[in-house]
Amino acid sequence: MSQQRFTHLDEQGHAHMVDVTDKEVSERVAIAESWVSLNQETFELIAAGxxxxxxxxxxARIAGIMAAKRCSDLIPLCHPLALTKVKVEFELHPRSHRxxxxxxxxxxxxTGVEMEALTAASVAALTIYDMCKAVDKGILIESTRLLEKSGGKSGHWQREDGRA
Structure with missing residues (x-):
């Protein structure tokens, strides 16, 4: 087994921004998700506007898009990226109020866009929480995770346990 090390630590263990100057430019895509659980009343209010x-x-969609664009302002060692696409979508699950x-x-x-996708999903979830906290104190944000990424030297990766 080859020894792996954290890319954001130098030989002395100090945090640093990874130098990506010599990396090849490639199309890079990342998909992430997050789930928000609400009580039935709140879920129905959201669905009905x-x-x-x-x-x-x-x-929440606008907040997620804005967050992806500002990821390097939020996560200390992320590179500022010129994103060419950010999409935030929602699926309402009435039976589970999620x-x-x-x-x-x-x-x-x-460099990859995993952190931007995770940030977009996270901030969209936080925005739902913020807008609904007055009517539902028990909102739960859960399962924020990377689903898929492609591009770069490591190529394509997809979560084995599926999307839901």
Whole structure:
């Protein structure tokens, strides 16, 4: 087994930003998800557009997109990236009163977009929480995770346990 090391640590164990200058430019895509569980009343209010603060999913979509674009401002060692696509989508699951958030980030560049996709899904979930906390104190954000990534030297990776 080859010894792996954290890429954001130098030989002395100090944190640093990885130098990607010599990496090949390639199309890079990452897909992430997060789940938000709500009580039945809150879920139904969101679905009907009845939350007093406004359109929860539209606001969460914009927040997720903005967060992906600002990822390097939030995560200390992330490179600032010129994203060419950010998509945030929602699936409403009425039986379980859950909302699945899926984000996709894409670019042609020297470093991956996993953190941007995870940040988009996370901030969209946090925005749903913020807009609904007045009517539901028990909102649960869970299972934020990378589903798939492609591009770069490591190629394609997909979560084996599926998307849901």
């Amino acid at each position: 009845g939350i007093k603060k406004g359109d929860v999913l539209a606001t 909302i699945r958030i899926e984000s996709l980030c894409k670019l042609a560049g020297r």
